[in-house]
Amino acid sequence: MQLQNKKLDWEQFLQIREEVLKAWPTGQEVDLTEAIAYQKQIPVHKRFGQKLEEAKKEGITLAQPRAGVALVHEHIELLRFLVEEGGADLLPTTIDSYTRQNRYNEAQAGIEESRTAGRSMLNGFPAVNHGLAACREVTEAVPVPVQVRHGTPDARLLTEISLAGGFTAYEGGGISYNIPYAKEVPLERSIRDWQYVDRLVGYYEEQGVSINREPFGPLTGTLVPPCISHAVAIIEALLAAEQGVKSLTLGYGQCGNLVQDVAAVRSLEELADEYLSRFGYQHVVVTTVFHQWMGGFPQDESKAFGVISWGAATAALAKATKVIVKTPHEAMGIPTKEANAAGIRATKQVLNMLKDQPLLENQEITVEKELIKAETRAILERLLEFGEGDIALGTVRGFQAGIIDIPFAPSRFNAGRLLPARDHNGAVRLLDFGNLPFGEDIKEIHREKIAQRGKSEGRDPSFQMVIDDIYAIGKGMLVGKPR
Template identity: 40%
Template sequence: MDSFEHETMSVSKQARDFLRSRQSRSVASTMEKARASGRILLQPRCGVGSHEQQLALLKKLSEDANPDVATITIDSYTRLGAFDKAHELARTNPATLNGYPLVAHGAERLREMVLAIEAPIQIRHGSPDPRRLFSTSLEGGADGFEGGPLSYTLPYSKDFPLERSLRAWDIVDEVCGELAEDGINIDREFFGSLSGTLVHPVISLSVTFIEAMKAFSKGANKVGIAISQSGCPYQDIAGLRAIELLATSLCPGKTVFPILHHFMGVFPRDPTKALALIAQGSVTARLGKATKVVVKTQVEALGIPSADANATAINFSRIFFSPIFDGFLPDNSKIDEEAQQIYCEVESLVSMTFEHGDSNGTIANLFAEGRLDVPFCPSRYCKGLCVPRRADDGAIRIVDPGLMSFSRPFLDREMRMAGLNADPMQISAMIRDIQYFSGEDDADSQ
């Protein structure tokens, strides 16, 4: 499964039976119930190299915070297909791994974790070619598998060809479609955080809706679309609202769950300021009617969070979903205008990728030409010429489109809303934008 000599993927009868038996408590079912009730789900990020420690971490989080969806975050070696190296370190020095080496530990150990906790498990990773990881996930009974060919290639891999990733993920989504016909829904969530650095919602949602529409074409009928908290509440609420507008227009008859990631940029080192940023994100998710929030912790800037830190963040975030925070809403007309602008521009960018029969070739060509682009990505298959900046009001604006196919009215509005003067030291200014929440000196003034 490491080459394209094997372009099909089979799922064993044992795995199918196990997945089918748990459909009422699967990630997809949990998301559907939350959407119907208006409840917001909470999900941590967590992954360590040792199987015993990962199992203990999941159990402790379950006891201390009762997350609605549990996570196994995969290590970098496994993400990029270095399975032998991951296996060696899992055996000799698992503490050096920055996540759980699922392929090395195997499906049987994953099944042990699935059975050990109440919440369904989603696999989060960053793989441009996820086929072997996906196969192990299914055989182990995990029914949530995050990521897509753009969001998990452009920000994570320098030399992995985009067309190859598109083909690999097609196989994943074909299996999901075939399982759906068999009554087994695999949760598919698309990662809009991308590089995590000044990601404009138009770029984020263009990428994730391209991925979602490809998944729908393979048989999926329910997906999650995620954006990350920018730190500007009205723009983030508008982004969440735009997901619903775009779903109705681009994916009629399909179910799309809006998801918010807590801030993915440089976090404050001060735990109190970190909690304030988490609080802002949680209130934003409530006002934007997110179905799920993927949480960060108050020690985000300091290292991999412990179970205690994750539990604190989940319990803290849950406070802001209380009715006592009803009514905290920025100017609704401002949000509606922003959402409409996002909607129109994303619809245009996404639609042009499906104008011809060969969507994979079209998508790869659009990125090669720079007509689609993601700033600050290492991939050589992405131009990276589009320049975002943070405006005076905290919103992220496009100040140089590069070669992207934005409309002129949108770009004119972006420049007007940015309110930025020409800066001969643009790199320094962009660094300040990136460190918007992290600097000790200027954080007090935010």
């Protein structure tokens, strides 16, 4: 059956569900009626979407770290520490890499090794292996809402267990958790699997339980042009809304130029409202998340705090609803809980200092915002053409044609022709447009800005600029200018 953006028939969903729950023994613990009853007794102050909606109304930015370890009690200890010592407003449960690839036998081995070693031998929390009771132990043990964060092309079983386990927010999508994460997973398959996820979330919504959904905004993390991450976010928002999702948080990864980043956050929310309304999805609450710098970090902790604080300031001035916090140990691997808490405290200090500042607006931001909107609309409209009005089908065809293209992604279902580089002021532009459906007016803006940089640096624009930009922040700069 041809892929389409159409709400899954409930009987069809239940047939698929029988097989999904058999993928690992803990799937048999999930009883949907009991799970909904359990979710309904979770207090309002621990409901993720509710807290985001309140923050949006108040115009403040909430801070959320990343965190996850292998064993239940150690994971609870970590999350409590991040609230008590870091001041986290929202909490994550980052899932381990084996679970992300549905390799539950290896995740189980990692749990056993962690028990033997007395420390986590996994890079996250294996929620599927731990099962329903353990997930509830985690979510009940902390005083703030908790979200599942992972990177899973097929997240159906993880969704069933984690929602029944009391998590009130769930990250990911069929594009954002496939193209940047996997090489061999067909896009059509991952979109279908995530339609299941969103149909399940939509069913909870129908029963009076709102689960927040968040597509993964940064994608490959480094030098992703705003129009690319915006297009993916809006596609995944439309796919989720069709399945009945009502609480959506759309994300964007920091590029580093204040004007472009503020313009990106504001344009993302406006574009999402525009497209959701256009396709008739009413009563969907859209909030935004800003991810602090996702590229290379300086090894020096003091310099790393500078990068973290710049991200916090940008999130506050853009009025993002929440910010995903990095740590001063980013350059060295998985952080200690102390380093993680320190990153949150640094972020919160800046957020608190800037919370009463008005939304940053000026002519430069307005011009940049309109450019991002024009680029994003060009991509989305061509995808709708390719899909004959259906965004799901158009997305698969569009990726095949390179109409949408994520730079530096490992997937063989991604064209990989797009080549971004910074302009003289550090905004991300395009050195090679690949097959993006931009008019000459948009292309000329990019060419002029990159040519201006080349002139100021005394060199012709080339791939070397891209390489220099990727390593620049780790070396203490934003733009990779020759020394």
